[in-house]
Amino acid sequence: MTEPQDQPPETTGHEWDGITEFRNPVPRIFKLSYVLTVLISILMWVLLPSWPGVRDIWPGVLGYSSRTTVLEGVEEAEALRQQAPAQTSMRPLGSILFADNCAACHGYDLAGQPGFPSLTDAAWLWSGTRAEIIATIRYGINTDHPAARYSEMPAFGRDGMLPKPELEAIAHYVARLSGPAPDHDSAAALAFEDNCSACHGARGSGMEGTGAPRLDDAQWIYGGSIEAILESLHAGRRGVMPAWEGRLNDRQIEELADYLIGVADAQGS
Amino acid sequence: MQNAHAKLERHSIGFALAILFVASLGGLVEIAPLFTIENTIEEVEGMRPYTPLELAGRDIYVREGCYACHSQMIRTLRSDVERYGHFSLASESMYDRPFQWGSKRTGPDLARVGQKYSDAWHVAHLQDPGALVPGSVMPSYAFLSQTRLDPGYLESALRALRFAGDPYGAEQVRDAPRHAAWQADPEAEYEDELRALYGETVQLRDFDGQPDRLTEMDALVSYLQMLGTLVDFDALDPAEIAR
Numbered sequence: 001m002t003e004p005q006d007q008p009p010e011t012t013g014h015e016w017d018g019i020t021e022f023r024n025p026v027p028r029i030f031k032l033s034y035v036l037t038v039l040i041s042i043l044m045w046v047l048l049p050s051w052p053g054v055r056d057i058w059p060g061v062l063g064y065s066s067r068t069t070v071l072e073g074v075e076e077a078e079a080l081r082q083q084a085p086a087q088t089s090m091r092p093l094g095s096i097l098f099a100d101n102c103a104a105c106h107g108y109d110l111a112g113q114p115g116f117p118s119l120t121d122a123a124w125l126w127s128g129t130r131a132e133i134i135a136t137i138r139y140g141i142n143t144d145h146p147a148a149r150y151s152e153m154p155a156f157g158r159d160g161m162l163p164k165p166e167l168e169a170i171a172h173y174v175a176r177l178s179g180p181a182p183d184h185d186s187a188a189a190l191a192f193e194d195n196c197s198a199c200h201g202a203r204g205s206g207m208e209g210t211g212a213p214r215l216d217d218a219q220w221i222y223g224g225s226i227e228a229i230l231e232s233l234h235a236g237r238r239g240v241m242p243a244w245e246g247r248l249n250d251r252q253i254e255e256l257a258d259y260l261i262g263v264a265d266a267q268g269s
Numbered sequence: 270m271q272n273a274h275a276k277l278e279r280h281s282i283g284f285a286l287a288i289l290f291v292a293s294l295g296g297l298v299e300i301a302p303l304f305t306i307e308n309t310i311e312e313v314e315g316m317r318p319y320t321p322l323e324l325a326g327r328d329i330y331v332r333e334g335c336y337a338c339h340s341q342m343i344r345t346l347r348s349d350v351e352r353y354g355h356f357s358l359a360s361e362s363m364y365d366r367p368f369q370w371g372s373k374r375t376g377p378d379l380a381r382v383g384q385k386y387s388d389a390w391h392v393a394h395l396q397d398p399g400a401l402v403p404g405s406v407m408p409s410y411a412f413l414s415q416t417r418l419d420p421g422y423l424e425s426a427l428r429a430l431r432f433a434g435d436p437y438g439a440e441q442v443r444d445a446p447r448h449a450a451w452q453a454d455p456e457a458e459y460e461d462e463l464r465a466l467y468g469e470t471v472q473l474r475d476f477d478g479q480p481d482r483l484t485e486m487d488a489l490v491s492y493l494q495m496l497g498t499l500v501d502f503d504a505l506d507p508a509e510i511a512r
Contacts, residue, residue, distance in 0.1 A: 052308060053305065104386055113401055143384075240387035242385055
């Protein structure tokens with residue numbers, strides 16, 4: 001604009017058939033930023049881990065490692081949680097841990113899903129004491145862990161332990177155990193006494209510590225229909241609870257146990 | 270400065286050499302680190318090649334496009350580590366061709382899903398994900414339980430991997446189809462033989478709840494139950510990991 005119109009603009013001096021080229025260099029600010037970014041990248045190579053070498057990688061002058069940083073961050077947060085009083089925002093009850101780890105099987109409402117027991121009622125397969133719940137979470141049930149709990153419902157039908165008519169009679173007896181008038185004088189009741197009560201308790205009243213559920217309440221793990229009970233009797237059951245040792249730390253396992261006890265208490269009262 | 274450009278332009282051989290130099294930088298940066306890969310991957314205890322059954326499961330995982338919604342890469346972020354466990358190590362993908370890191374999580378990360386849930390859960394979940402996880406948009410893979418696994422191809426699959434450098438022995442390649450059936454045998458009759466070949470971390474059992482059939486569900490669940498369980502994190506050298 002300040003340039004007078006009558007003065008021709010500077011050209012590169014090239015000419016092709018009368019066509020000339022203006023000299024329009026890249027603005028200095030762009031050229032400078034380009035050089036600057038190159039310089040910064042070289043600086044970063046020096047400061048941070050970058051080039052692989054023959055023996056080792058270049059660790060960087062700052063000695064920064066994202067892995068060390070995150071491990072320290074996790075440790076720091078864990079220390080804070082250990083110190084924080086329980087049931088505060090820093091250390092909420094185990095509900096978050098439960099949603100992340102347990103809800104997939106036991107359900108987000110803790111009411112269980114087909115094949116996975118409910119945690120809301122007062123009935124426990126093993127025991128409702130804190131130490132025993134912690135042991136169940138830590139070592140699991142029917143896992144490869146040496147301290148795992150072990151429990152298996154035999155395949156009475158498939159393995160030929162009882163004939164089919166008898167199984168059907170037992171299934172009908174078991175289905176009625178939680179009803180108003182179970183028939184304790186039938187032949188099926190006697191067969192139950194002989195074959196099932198060692199784990200499920202007399203008249204299916206349960207026996208904590210065997211891992212076998214009580215059968216006279218309204219809760220069913222695999223379903224309370226005749227078909228489901230027959231399937232359990234025929235092919236057996238061997239539910240697996242994973243061992244959480246190694247995946248969850250002691251504090252987390254204890255918080256989960258306290259959470260479960262709290263839920264069971266709230267339901268029972 | 271203003272005429273440097275003009276000078277360069279007018280020397281065609283020099284200019285061609287300059288182009289060659291600049292273009293080679295890109296290749297250099299991408300290729301040179303591959304020659305030093307031995308030095309940049311952590312040394313850890315426990316990594317082993319896939320068993321034939323796990324490999325078949327991995328092939329199903331790739332075939333069904335699981336990687337489109339599930340990553341297998343726990344990042345070095347506190348939120349990731351607290352939810353999924355120890356961040357993924359480069360060495361944990363050393364037998365993955367190609368790796369399954371993924372770049373998008375519609376579902377959760379699966380890098381350490383192994384032994385987090387029971388086999389029965391995996392089978393029930395793959396058959397009807399929405400029934401177990403409310404709000405899940407994962408489609409049903411119930412057909413895997415009905416599809417018999419054809420393990421015949423595993424021999425050539427292992428041979429190819431051996432050619433690519435995976436440490437499979439001649440016996441492992443030759444008997445791969447048989448080994449796949451051994452791993453899903455409910456009686457675990459050949460446990461000692463499989464462990465001798467593949468180590469103590471091999472899990473042997475009927476995975477799909479159908480003891481008399483070897484299905485694609487067996488293969489996929491065996492693969493899922495193995496994910497992230499190989500490395501012995503107690504034996505990790507912190508200095509090696511911090512590099």
